[in-house]
Amino acid sequence: MAKLQKSIEKRNALVKATINLVNNNGFHATPMSKIAKMANVSPATIYLYFDNKQDLVNKVYIEVKAAYTAYAFKNYSNDIPVAKGFEIIWKRIADFKLKEVEEAMFLAQCDNTPIIDEASRQEGLKHLQPLLDLWEKGKKEGIIKPLSPYLLYAYSINPLSFLMVMQQRGVFQLNQDHLEDAYQAAWNSIKK
Amino acid sequence: MAKLQKSIEKRNALVKATINLVNNNGFHATPMSKIAKMANVSPATIYLYFDNKQDLVNKVYIEVKAAYTAYAFKNYSNDIPVAKGFEIIWKRIADFKLKEVEEAMFLAQCDNTPIIDEASRQEGLKHLQPLLDLWEKGKKEGIIKPLSPYLLYAYSINPLSFLMVMQQRGVFQLNQDHLEDAYQAAWNSIKK
């Protein structure tokens, strides 16, 4: 009797193809047949790995989000002082968005449309907890403004998404100087 | 011979229905038949007003974007001092996003997905010129940081979109205090 061991490479290729096609054509113009073709797989094979199209896109979302937050918090631990901790996280996030453009674009699209179902969205949110904790600590120490975490996020982290999208569209080139400026703006807007 | 004068109300109903359905279901789950039904019109009638589905969504985008910028610059004129001018524009934009939630959500979705074609996107960008001019003037006067307008936009205007989306998803309630905080954060991040 053979073991149940589906090829992980095939699954990865499917995930990759989904990200690429949804980025370039949008969810509405990404048929399963195209995903299969780009992953060098039969359309039927997709259904060995995922229940259906919605399940596919949900799972891709959650996995990319998990990779994103893992990357963001890689060098962070909660005994680091608030200001330094924030800098570490912010710069890792910037790094991710500049290096893993495909993944980051995919997240931006999912976060601004109803293509992901509510449960998966919630699931994705959980991973941000360390940042919320950091801000809580910062507020207690009087280093961070006493604002809702949504405001803090809106003004310090989220602008990176906008910059990445503009960069990706070729509207402007984001260089290292820009990034330092951006970091200063981010910090200025949340520090007390 | 009758005059060519198609009912403007019908067209408006179609635009409104498109915005509503795309917001709630996404472009991929918004068939022409549903748009027609919501607008109390036959599917065939849509084609009297628009060439096809792509043309419909492009035109809706451009019109909403035009309404948005008209609203934003309503009380502004370029002889107003930079700091005050920025405040006026920022607060009008915040107003728009809080009052015209449907329109603002639609723009957010279009600006983060490939559902709009490139030409329409460019068209939409043009309308922001007065704000770019204001920043240019502010930089010359040494009031605004010498940053790329994309950075300025990312840190002062764009966060409002994030806040609106969160508010719309019921994640938190954006009140007048929040808004004043948000305005201060916006200004802090771009003023010299």
Next chain:
DNA sequence: TAAAAAAGAATGAACATTCATTTTTAGTAT
């Protein structure tokens, strides 16, 4: 060699768009 994995072709539903008719509109004649 038997079960798992994969494949290609088939199925049926959903959809954008068009077609053939009907209804409305507004100018004109009575």
Next chain:
DNA sequence: ATACTAAAAATGAATGTTCATTCTTTTTTA
């Protein structure tokens, strides 16, 4: 005012295509 008419506007019912998903068969694996 009223009736007439021709074009415009609108419609509901096709049409043909695209697509997600399933079915049957083949290939791979252990």
